[in-house]
Every structure is written in C-alpha cells, then in structure tokens.
Amino acid sequence: MTALQAELPLEEGIDAILRDTADRIDELYRAASEPGARPPWIDLFNRIAGQTHMAPFNLMLADLQRPGARYVAFPQKWREIGRTVKPAAIPIVVLWPFCPVRCAYELSDTTGDAYDDALLDRVFGEPVPMRDGLIDRLARRALKEDRIDIRKVSLASGLAGDAWAIDVDQNAKVKPTGPGWVVRVNSNLNESAQFTTLIHELAHVYLGHLGGNGKKWPNRRPDGLDVREFEAEAVTFIVGKRFGLNPNSAEYLNGYLKDETIKHVSHSAIARAAGRIEQHAR
Known part of the structure; x- marks a missing residue:
C-alpha cells in the first residue's frame, strides 16, 4: 500500500489497491510480449475459453508465466489421462480458495501415456453444463x-x-x-x-x-x-x-x-x- 492509498478512506483505499494490482498485472503481460508486437489477444482468449477445468484468471496467470501454453492443469488432472509431472518440473503458480497459491503444470512438464489434441481438448475443454434455470x-x-x-x-x-x-x-x-x-x-x-x-x-x-x-x-x-x-x-x-x-x-x-x-x-x-x-x- 502506498502512502497515498493509506490516507484514503477504507473503500477508496481498497479500490485504489485493486486498480494498482490490475495495472501491474497488465504491465507484466505486455512486457512478456515481443518488443513492438501487438499482444496476441484472440489466441489468449481462445486458450482461456478452451480450458474449462481452471478459472479464467488463473489461466491468465499461467499465460504470464508460460506464454502460449495451450494445456495447463493440476497434477490430479494430468493423472486422469495417465501422465505425471516430471520431478524437476518448475511449477506454474496460480491462486486457490482458502490457500495462498496452488501449483499447476503444462503439457511439457509431464511424462506418461501417449496423447493427442483431441483427447486433451476433451479432458480439459469440456463445456460448462448449461443447467436449467x-x-x-x-x-x-x-x-x-x-x-x-x-x-x-x-x-x-x-x-x-x-x-x-x-x-x-x-x-x-x-x-x-x-x-x-x-x-x-x-x-x-x-x-x-x-x-x-x-x-x-x-x-x-x-x-x-x-x-x-x-x-x-x-x-x-x-x-x-x-x-x-x-x-x-x-x-x-x-x-x-x-x-x-x-x-x-x-x-x-x-x-x-x-x-x-x-x-x-x-x-x-x-x-x-x-x-x-x-x-x-x-
């Protein structure tokens, strides 16, 4: 919290902190893009939309750490298709309810059974059910x-x-x-x-x-x-x-x-x- 934020009323201070945090994340994402290149927004949105097993914000954090990673999941999800995380794999840190963070991994961090894109798309990208009401x-x-x-x-x-x-x-x-x-x-x-x-x-x-x-x-x-x-x-x-x-x-x-x-x-x-x-x- 900056000195200015500390002087603000509570609600305004919280609002300022949230805006500052969002600005910093956006700056990080732009910095991760190629110099002079326009960020590949449509590709990014497709990756977020195509992995329904994880929240959109966490997929954004994953993209910041591994730009362009198409398949990102927690170890349990990888085990569902017969793959395990390599011992020396560097985790992708995401947020998790009631815990500070949780570790996820991309496809190249895993080893195990053979796979194809159709299988991964089906396991990771199954649409959220449109239930009645x-x-x-x-x-x-x-x-x-x-x-x-x-x-x-x-x-x-x-x-x-x-x-x-x-x-x-x-x-x-x-x-x-x-x-x-x-x-x-x-x-x-x-x-x-x-x-x-x-x-x-x-x-x-x-x-x-x-x-x-x-x-x-x-x-x-x-x-x-x-x-x-x-x-x-x-x-x-x-x-x-x-x-x-x-x-x-x-x-x-x-x-x-x-x-x-x-x-x-x-x-x-x-x-x-x-x-x-x-x-x-x-």
Whole structure:
C-alpha cells in the first residue's frame, strides 16, 4: 500500500489497491510480449475459453508465466489421462480458495501415456453444463452477492439489453443495501441469445465501467467506447465459449483490434469479470 492509498478512506483505499494490482498485472503481460508486437489477444482468449477445468484468471496467470501454453492443469488432472509431472518440473503458480497459491503444470512438464489434441481438448475443454434455470440462478446470485438487479423485460427489437448504475447518496453514513446496478435483457430473445446478452451487459458492470464495488471489483471507466466494448465482448467470448456457445465475438473483437484500443485494454479485468460471471452461473 502506498502512502497515498493509506490516507484514503477504507473503500477508496481498497479500490485504489485493486486498480494498482490490475495495472501491474497488465504491465507484466505486455512486457512478456515481443518488443513492438501487438499482444496476441484472440489466441489468449481462445486458450482461456478452451480450458474449462481452471478459472479464467488463473489461466491468465499461467499465460504470464508460460506464454502460449495451450494445456495447463493440476497434477490430479494430468493423472486422469495417465501422465505425471516430471520431478524437476518448475511449477506454474496460480491462486486457490482458502490457500495462498496452488501449483499447476503444462503439457511439457509431464511424462506418461501417449496423447493427442483431441483427447486433451476433451479432458480439459469440456463445456460448462448449461443447467436449467441458468439465467435465474445467475440473477439470484448477482443480486445477493453483488447488488446487481437483473431483469428480463420486453424491449424493442433493436435493443438486446442494457445496464446502468443506480445513484446512491455518497454522504450516507451506512452502506446501501438495495441494488446498485440494473441489467436488462430482452425477453423476446431466445434463451441462448438472452444468456449471451446478459454476459455482455454484466461484463460492463464487473469490468468497472459503471463504477466499483469495494473489494469485489474496482472503479475503472476507460474513456474510449471502443475500449469498453472490446473488454465486454472479450468477456462474452470467453464465458460463452466455456459454456459451449459460439458467440460472434471473434469477428466483433477483430474490428476493435487497433493499437490505440489495445493499449488501454485490461487483461486482468477481463479475466476477473469472466470468472465472476461463470462462477455465478454454474
């Protein structure tokens, strides 16, 4: 914590720390790229979307430590296909609930039974099940844990959905208990389209485009619409593919691949937002 952060009120201090941490991770990722080259964002998003056994943020951390690693897993997962970690293998350090870190390994760190890409894709990339009531479950958890009010309503044919922050009294002495954000999804869309739209609109909230939520996500509002849309669509691409959908996000993202856009995109914010949405929807 810097001296400035220590002087801030608690919530503002936490927000500053989260933003500072995200900035440092993004700087590390860019530094790991080839000098003068544009980071291979689409390839990275495909790797994150294609390994559903591990959280998006941990796959981002793995990519930082082993750029381009296609298959990363914990020792138990490798044993499922008859492979074991080599004794001298250098671990990939990732985060783990209730523990500081956990060690993962990439394919080249293992030895054992023969394999092919089809087997690895099937073992590591099995889509997250789209169970009944997925949208309702996501809505309940987003409201309870994050104060996001998700509404399915009939909207005009040209509007799939939208999101906005609810104004609160900044001078109030107690924390607000009601919803802090509203996300609307057009109920006239089919279920898959509703889910894809919901991911995109929730992404704007979790990316901090509509303000922060204390320790959960920082307040970060990129000035450019292209940056905000790139980040939200990247989250849609990752979460959608992990649930077995094929959103049109890749083409959409390519349209925003400009040096000035990429320079302001937050890799860490995208991974964290994707993970939180998926966690609520599982």
